[in-house]
Amino acid sequence: STADDLQNDLAKELPPGIDVEIDEQFDAMFSYKAKNYALLTKDGDVIIKGGALKSRGLEKFQRVFLEEMIKLIMQRKPEAIVDLRNEFEQKIRNREWKIDMLxxxxxxxxxxxxxxxxxxxxxxxxxxxxxxxxxxxxxxxxxxxxxxxxxxxxxxxxxxxxxxxxxxxxxxxxxENIDYYLAKLDELVKKFGGLATTASAQKQETLAF
Known part of the structure; x- marks a missing residue:
């Protein structure tokens, strides 16, 4: 398997006596900046590491949106982010969430x-x-x-x-102030929107090959 090949190749480069072990395997990794990244498990769960991607300064709905957006990027579905944003907008406009989300x-x-x-x-x-x-x-x-x-x-x-x-x-x-929370949603889309654009371009390059 690819993991075994990686393990063997690393072992060849290291001094004798140092063993390489594979701790965990993930379906995808998303790197935002140094020490800030997300991992996609085989079960479809997202694990986020680093303060930049899980800021305590965000409301819960923003954290949920960011996690779902990153998941779509790792699943190579950046085009679905527009629908995700529209879904969140409708929930805000229709006042569907309990206050703990806002x-x-x-x-x-x-x-x-x-x-x-x-x-x-x-x-x-x-x-x-x-x-x-x-x-x-x-x-x-x-x-x-x-x-x-x-x-x-x-x-x-x-x-x-x-x-x-x-x-x-x-x-x-x-x-609750609907316009305020919609603006918060758009701030998040604007801040991380470039990531989706990059992911979309990478997907197109992959398809071209």
Missing amino acids: MKTDTLQDSLDKYRSKIAAYARNRAAVYELALASGRNYKPGDQISYYIKATPKKVPAYESAKLASEFDPKNRD
Whole structure:
């Protein structure tokens, strides 16, 4: 097999006494940048390694979309990414997801007093997680986590002004900002869209041979 051939070829190049063992085999590998890659198992599961491809700063729906997009690239189906994006858009527009797909969970790094001081000194920008903590009146401390989403507003305002605690979300009276989340989806497509283009070109080259 190819794996056995690789193992034997490597063994020939290494000094005597060093054995080469095949740990695992995967159907495909997707490399984004150094130490950031994805693997496709024989069962069709995706294993992602590296912070660039599984950023905690992404909402869950973005992480799911990114994983599905990378899977399509590894399966040599980049043309299906358009349908995937449209599917996610419809779910956002139709408000099909539970709030855990849209909400974001951030951790307080600074105390609320330190945040106030930095804002007063123009040393940092306002952030939704801190504004929610201040508005709550609770004694939040560094290390505490707050889950929130962006609600719809009559006019466009910064995210920190339209953030709402996920615990206050009412599934019977949904108020998430559809345009905001569609923009988030498009940001992701734009950021990683070049990967799909490259994969499509590679597929065409393979077919040409």
